[in-house]
Amino acid sequence: MVRKSRLIARTALAAALAFGAFGAAGSVALAAPPAAKPVPPKLSKEFVALAGPFQTELGAAQKAGDAAKAAALLPRWEALVAAAKTPDDQFFAGQFGIGISQLTKDQALQARALELSVNSGRLEGADLGKFAFFLGAAKLNTKDYAGAQAALLKAQAAGATDPDLPALLSETYFGQNQVQAGLDTLWKAIETRAAAGNPAPKEWYLRGLSIAYRSKMYDQAFRFAMGNVAVNPSTDNWGDTISLARAAGKYQAQETLDVMRLGRRTGSLRDTNDYAEYIQAADPRRSPGEVLKVIDQGVTAGKLSPKDVFVTDGRAQAQARLAADRAGLPALERDARAPAATGTVVMAGADTFLSYDDAAKAEALYQIALAKPGIDADRALTRLGIAQFDQGKYAEAQATFAKVGGIRQPIARMWSIYAAQKAKGG
Incomplete structure (x- = not known):
């Protein structure tokens, strides 16, 4: 590092x-x-x-x-x-x-x-900064963390510009069990480099993620994971970010569902637990079409056993609901578009069309829902952004995700990062 x-x-x-x-x-x-x-x-x-x-x-x-x-x-x-x-x-x-x-x-x-x-x-001046930096690095090698910290702060004050200085300084805090101070120092250095158009090395993100995770500071680990995946997108990094979002957020079913939907689109559902959590959040009785697609994907990927009781029960429940659910789609759309429709009715219609991958109809209904009183606006905005994303409207999706607040804000930020990557051909 x-x-x-x-x-x-x-x-x-x-x-x-x-x-x-x-x-x-x-x-x-x-x-x-x-x-x-x-x-x-x-x-x-x-x-x-x-x-x-x-x-x-x-x-x-x-x-x-x-x-x-x-x-x-x-x-x-x-x-x-x-x-x-x-x-x-x-x-x-x-x-x-x-x-x-x-x-x-x-x-x-x-x-x-x-x-x-x-x-x-x-x-x-610069020579003092250079020598003080070398001194800080040398003291860090000998695990004299307090001495290293003093030397590196002196180097910083003298204008030392070595690119490793902020990361070394963060290590002096970690070495003294001042974890939050170390994480803040490292994150500030990452932000400073990003503002200058010079992304930090991926090792900086991974170091912060590792330290925070070992300290059970999951919200901090998630911050570094999300920063990392923004500049170093990969299936593994998305998997880490999504796992940490779930650990840090302690979400209920509806929030978890939108996190797992991102996992499916990024190809980062990793194991049986991921697929099982997705199926439970989607619920075979509420979203039978989506559950069946997730089950089929998990079985094909070798992450779900077609003979597992959880899988067979979930498939049976979804298949039992599927035909009637599909047959009711036209009436559901008509009721949702009625001028007197309540926000609950409109959201139910929008959620159903999103679960069937009919993103255009879902988008239209979420827009209607947002004008109705009494709805969960952050949930509606999150899913409006997903519907726009699924149609390739990446700029519009990012603008929508930016409006999401509350407990869903981190979820929307992840989606926005992925939308930006897709807009660039990622």
């Missing part, structure tokens, strides 16, 4: 470092620290005396790629740190420690060495 659990790459770090070389005799030929004031570095005599030969031996170890020789320099590096009196001493002691850590793969040493340079006071 992010640059975690590894040492900072030497190539990236080399671009940030700006120290020169000590001569064998202890003479100094050092460049000033990055972004430091344009004056020669102020080094103490004690530090220079130790640093000259140390630099020579460290350079030889680096040239040879010899980790053992670098590790052997650790006691002398500790002496260098102890001898560091000035801010420049501290800065360059940190650089030498980083050089050792790159060869020895010592994460704790790298964090300590970076901290010396960051805390030296010899870094400003």
Whole structure:
């Protein structure tokens, strides 16, 4: 997901470092620290005396790629740190420690060495942001979450622009069991990137989803799942999103029905439970045609056994109702279109035609129902949007879904996301 659990790459770090070389005799030929004031570095005599030969031996170890020789320099590096009196001493002691850590793969040493340079006071602006970011990443590697958080916040304040910074910062909250703060940090970063036209990596969504789900924060998990499926549409992602919607929403039958209808259209009904929940929500006595289609689809997909009692009973009930239900459609439409029809009668007609995939008639009746008093407007709007979707009227469907509020709003948002994807040929 992010640059975690590894040492900072030497190539990236080399671009940030700006120290020169000590001569064998202890003479100094050092460049000033990055972004430091344009004056020669102020080094103490004690530090220079130790640093000259140390630099020579460290350079030889680096040239040879010899980790053992670098590790052997650790006691002398500790002496260098102890001898560091000035801010420049501290800065360059940190650089030498980083050089050792790159060869020895010592994460704790790298964090300590970076901290010396960051805390030296010899870094400003973009360079401070860069080093503080590296420090935060290094401390995260060692599970010093509080220290990593402080460093990354300092990097952020200094204007660091590394794209991994927000995700790393969220990990510092997760590491301290501040789950909501971590999720909020990660989501804000996702929204910021989206606003800039630069979608976040899918790993960010999956990380938020995973953390929230393990914490049983299903509404939060659903937020990340819905964000993920919007930019990374796939059957699996739709399956995750729909499952989490059901877990987070704790819906009754009518809301569940419209969630499962989306699952059927996205091809993301996964298992026996999905099909069974769809059949129960649709109800063989109320929507026999739709139930029979779902049963047939589940059997064909190998998710329902045609010999299962639940399946045979559901099929028998639906088949017993089917002929009379179909025969009554003309009268149902006539009654629903009558000027004096109540909202209940019109909604019943609209729901029936939607269940038989007659989207055009369903759309017309939902429009009539919305002008009647006493109806569940959010339910009518949700299903009006579905009827428009089923006719390929994706822009109209999105506009309708945007009007849905209350407990159905998340359901409408999912449908709207799918309508937008279909409008783009998805």
